[in-house]
Amino acid sequence: MLNKGFCLFALLLLFSSCNNGTSEKEDALKNRGAGVSRNELKASIKQMEDSITGLLQDKNRKKLIPSLTYIELINRLKSYYQRFPNDPYSSQCLFNIHIQYSSLNANDLAIAYGDTLLSKFPNFPNNDLLLESMATTYDIYIVPRDTSKVRKYYTLLLNLKGITSQKRADTQDRLKHIELGLFDYITYQSKHQAKN
Numbered sequence: 001m002l003n004k005g006f007c008l009f010a011l012l013l014l015f016s017s018c019n020n021g022t023s024e025k026e027d028a029l030k031n032r033g034a035g036v037s038r039n040e041l042k043a044s045i046k047q048m049e050d051s052i053t054g055l056l057q058d059k060n061r062k063k064l065i066p067s068l069t070y071i072e073l074i075n076r077l078k079s080y081y082q083r084f085p086n087d088p089y090s091s092q093c094l095f096n097i098h099i100q101y102s103s104l105n106a107n108d109l110a111i112a113y114g115d116t117l118l119s120k121f122p123n124f125p126n127n128d129l130l131l132e133s134m135a136t137t138y139d140i141y142i143v144p145r146d147t148s149k150v151r152k153y154y155t156l157l158l159n160l161k162g163i164t165s166q167k168r169a170d171t172q173d174r175l176k177h178i179e180l181g182l183f184d185y186i187t188y189q190s191k192h193q194a195k196n
Contacts, residue, residue, distance in 0.1 A: 041080045048073045067104060074100050091121035107141040131157040139182040147178050
Protein backbone atom coordinates (compact mmCIF):
# COMPACT_ATOMS: atom_id res chain seq x y z
CA MET A 1 0.00 0.00 0.00
CA LEU A 2 2.83 2.35 0.88
CA ASN A 3 4.60 1.42 -2.38
CA LYS A 4 1.51 2.27 -4.43
CA GLY A 5 1.17 5.64 -2.67
CA PHE A 6 4.83 6.42 -3.21
CA CYS A 7 4.61 5.49 -6.94
CA LEU A 8 1.49 7.63 -7.37
CA PHE A 9 3.21 10.56 -5.65
CA ALA A 10 6.32 10.12 -7.85
CA LEU A 11 4.17 10.05 -11.02
CA LEU A 12 2.32 13.21 -9.98
CA LEU A 13 5.62 14.92 -9.23
CA LEU A 14 6.98 13.85 -12.63
CA PHE A 15 3.89 15.14 -14.51
CA SER A 16 3.97 18.35 -12.57
CA SER A 17 7.61 19.01 -13.43
CA CYS A 18 6.96 18.18 -17.11
CA ASN A 19 4.09 20.64 -17.24
CA ASN A 20 6.18 23.37 -15.60
CA GLY A 21 8.94 22.84 -18.14
CA THR A 22 6.49 23.09 -21.01
CA SER A 23 4.95 26.23 -19.54
CA GLU A 24 8.38 27.84 -19.13
CA LYS A 25 9.22 27.00 -22.75
CA GLU A 26 5.92 28.49 -23.94
CA ASP A 27 6.53 31.65 -21.90
CA ALA A 28 10.02 31.97 -23.33
CA LEU A 29 8.68 31.66 -26.87
CA LYS A 30 5.97 34.25 -26.21
CA ASN A 31 8.45 36.69 -24.73
CA ARG A 32 11.12 36.06 -27.36
CA GLY A 33 11.94 39.41 -28.83
CA ALA A 34 10.28 41.31 -25.97
CA GLY A 35 13.53 43.21 -25.36
CA VAL A 36 14.16 43.91 -29.04
CA SER A 37 14.11 47.57 -30.02
CA ARG A 38 12.22 49.17 -32.89
CA ASN A 39 15.44 49.66 -34.80
CA GLU A 40 16.46 46.01 -34.36
CA LEU A 41 13.06 44.82 -35.57
CA LYS A 42 13.20 47.19 -38.54
CA ALA A 43 16.72 45.97 -39.35
CA SER A 44 15.59 42.33 -39.24
CA ILE A 45 12.68 43.16 -41.58
CA LYS A 46 14.98 45.02 -43.99
CA GLN A 47 17.49 42.14 -43.92
CA MET A 48 14.73 39.68 -44.84
CA GLU A 49 13.34 41.94 -47.58
CA ASP A 50 16.84 42.44 -49.02
CA SER A 51 17.44 38.70 -48.95
CA ILE A 52 14.20 38.02 -50.84
CA THR A 53 14.94 40.82 -53.33
CA GLY A 54 18.36 39.29 -53.99
CA LEU A 55 16.82 35.88 -54.59
CA LEU A 56 14.17 37.34 -56.91
CA GLN A 57 16.80 38.94 -59.12
CA ASP A 58 18.17 35.53 -60.09
CA LYS A 59 15.58 34.10 -62.51
CA ASN A 60 16.86 30.55 -61.97
CA ARG A 61 16.42 30.76 -58.20
CA LYS A 62 13.17 32.74 -58.25
CA LYS A 63 10.98 29.63 -58.34
CA LEU A 64 13.09 27.94 -55.67
CA ILE A 65 12.28 30.45 -52.92
CA PRO A 66 10.33 28.45 -50.34
CA SER A 67 7.06 29.82 -48.99
CA LEU A 68 8.65 29.65 -45.54
CA THR A 69 10.91 32.53 -46.56
CA TYR A 70 7.86 34.71 -47.11
CA ILE A 71 6.25 33.40 -43.92
CA GLU A 72 9.37 34.45 -41.99
CA LEU A 73 9.09 37.95 -43.44
CA ILE A 74 5.40 38.04 -42.50
CA ASN A 75 6.27 36.94 -38.96
CA ARG A 76 8.83 39.73 -38.61
CA LEU A 77 6.32 42.29 -39.92
CA LYS A 78 3.66 40.99 -37.53
CA SER A 79 6.11 41.12 -34.64
CA TYR A 80 6.77 44.80 -35.27
CA TYR A 81 3.07 45.59 -35.57
CA GLN A 82 2.19 43.65 -32.42
CA ARG A 83 4.95 45.31 -30.40
CA PHE A 84 4.30 48.84 -31.72
CA PRO A 85 0.70 48.91 -33.00
CA ASN A 86 0.42 52.71 -33.15
CA ASP A 87 3.82 53.41 -34.68
CA PRO A 88 3.59 54.87 -38.21
CA TYR A 89 5.95 52.14 -39.49
CA SER A 90 3.33 49.59 -38.40
CA SER A 91 1.09 50.83 -41.22
CA GLN A 92 3.77 49.84 -43.72
CA CYS A 93 4.13 46.49 -41.95
CA LEU A 94 0.39 45.84 -42.29
CA PHE A 95 0.50 46.81 -45.96
CA ASN A 96 3.42 44.47 -46.58
CA ILE A 97 1.66 41.64 -44.71
CA HIS A 98 -1.36 42.21 -46.96
CA ILE A 99 0.85 42.06 -50.08
CA GLN A 100 2.74 38.96 -48.92
CA TYR A 101 -0.43 37.05 -48.05
CA SER A 102 -1.87 38.04 -51.43
CA SER A 103 1.19 36.69 -53.19
CA LEU A 104 0.83 33.43 -51.25
CA ASN A 105 -2.87 33.22 -52.25
CA ALA A 106 -3.87 33.41 -48.59
CA ASN A 107 -6.65 35.78 -49.60
CA ASP A 108 -8.71 35.69 -46.40
CA LEU A 109 -5.63 36.70 -44.41
CA ALA A 110 -4.73 39.36 -46.98
CA ILE A 111 -8.22 40.83 -46.63
CA ALA A 112 -8.09 40.70 -42.84
CA TYR A 113 -4.79 42.58 -42.64
CA GLY A 114 -5.95 45.04 -45.30
CA ASP A 115 -9.06 45.80 -43.25
CA THR A 116 -6.92 46.20 -40.13
CA LEU A 117 -4.75 48.70 -41.97
CA LEU A 118 -7.77 50.66 -43.19
CA SER A 119 -9.27 50.87 -39.71
CA LYS A 120 -6.06 51.60 -37.76
CA PHE A 121 -4.41 53.93 -40.28
CA PRO A 122 -7.14 55.62 -42.37
CA ASN A 123 -4.65 58.14 -43.77
CA PHE A 124 -2.13 55.56 -44.99
CA PRO A 125 -0.37 57.12 -48.01
CA ASN A 126 -0.91 54.10 -50.28
CA ASN A 127 -4.60 53.59 -49.49
CA ASP A 128 -5.42 53.78 -53.20
CA LEU A 129 -3.23 50.74 -53.93
CA LEU A 130 -4.61 48.90 -50.91
CA LEU A 131 -8.23 49.58 -51.87
CA GLU A 132 -7.64 48.47 -55.46
CA SER A 133 -5.98 45.31 -54.17
CA MET A 134 -8.87 44.59 -51.80
CA ALA A 135 -11.48 45.16 -54.54
CA THR A 136 -9.55 42.95 -56.96
CA THR A 137 -9.20 40.19 -54.37
CA TYR A 138 -12.96 40.15 -53.82
CA ASP A 139 -13.53 40.41 -57.56
CA ILE A 140 -11.33 37.46 -58.53
CA TYR A 141 -10.25 35.26 -55.64
CA ILE A 142 -13.00 35.21 -53.03
CA VAL A 143 -15.61 32.62 -54.06
CA PRO A 144 -18.50 33.14 -54.32
CA ARG A 145 -17.89 36.60 -55.74
CA ASP A 146 -19.33 39.26 -53.43
CA THR A 147 -20.24 42.32 -55.49
CA SER A 148 -21.17 44.29 -52.35
CA LYS A 149 -17.56 43.99 -51.14
CA VAL A 150 -16.17 44.85 -54.57
CA ARG A 151 -18.43 47.91 -54.61
CA LYS A 152 -17.43 48.84 -51.04
CA TYR A 153 -13.70 49.03 -51.78
CA TYR A 154 -14.12 50.81 -55.12
CA THR A 155 -16.45 53.33 -53.46
CA LEU A 156 -13.88 53.92 -50.72
CA LEU A 157 -11.31 54.46 -53.46
CA LEU A 158 -13.55 57.09 -55.10
CA ASN A 159 -13.85 58.86 -51.74
CA LEU A 160 -10.09 59.32 -51.43
CA LYS A 161 -8.72 62.78 -52.04
CA GLY A 162 -5.97 63.10 -54.57
CA ILE A 163 -6.68 60.18 -56.88
CA THR A 164 -6.06 60.98 -60.52
CA SER A 165 -8.95 61.87 -62.78
CA GLN A 166 -8.13 58.83 -64.93
CA LYS A 167 -8.29 56.49 -61.92
CA ARG A 168 -11.57 58.13 -60.87
CA ALA A 169 -13.08 57.65 -64.35
CA ASP A 170 -11.84 54.02 -64.56
CA THR A 171 -13.26 53.23 -61.12
CA GLN A 172 -16.62 54.82 -61.91
CA ASP A 173 -16.81 52.81 -65.14
CA ARG A 174 -15.93 49.64 -63.25
CA LEU A 175 -18.75 50.31 -60.80
CA LYS A 176 -21.22 50.77 -63.68
CA HIS A 177 -20.42 47.23 -64.80
CA ILE A 178 -20.01 45.60 -61.39
CA GLU A 179 -22.21 42.67 -62.46
CA LEU A 180 -19.33 41.51 -64.68
CA GLY A 181 -16.45 39.66 -63.11
CA LEU A 182 -13.11 41.40 -63.58
CA PHE A 183 -11.99 39.25 -66.51
CA ASP A 184 -15.36 39.64 -68.23
CA TYR A 185 -15.13 43.38 -67.63
CA ILE A 186 -11.67 43.50 -69.22
CA THR A 187 -13.03 41.61 -72.24
CA TYR A 188 -16.01 43.98 -72.43
CA GLN A 189 -13.69 46.99 -72.19
CA SER A 190 -11.35 45.79 -74.92
CA LYS A 191 -14.29 45.09 -77.29
CA HIS A 192 -15.82 48.49 -76.45
CA GLN A 193 -12.52 50.31 -77.09
CA ALA A 194 -11.99 48.42 -80.37
CA LYS A 195 -15.31 49.79 -81.67
CA ASN A 196 -14.27 53.39 -80.92
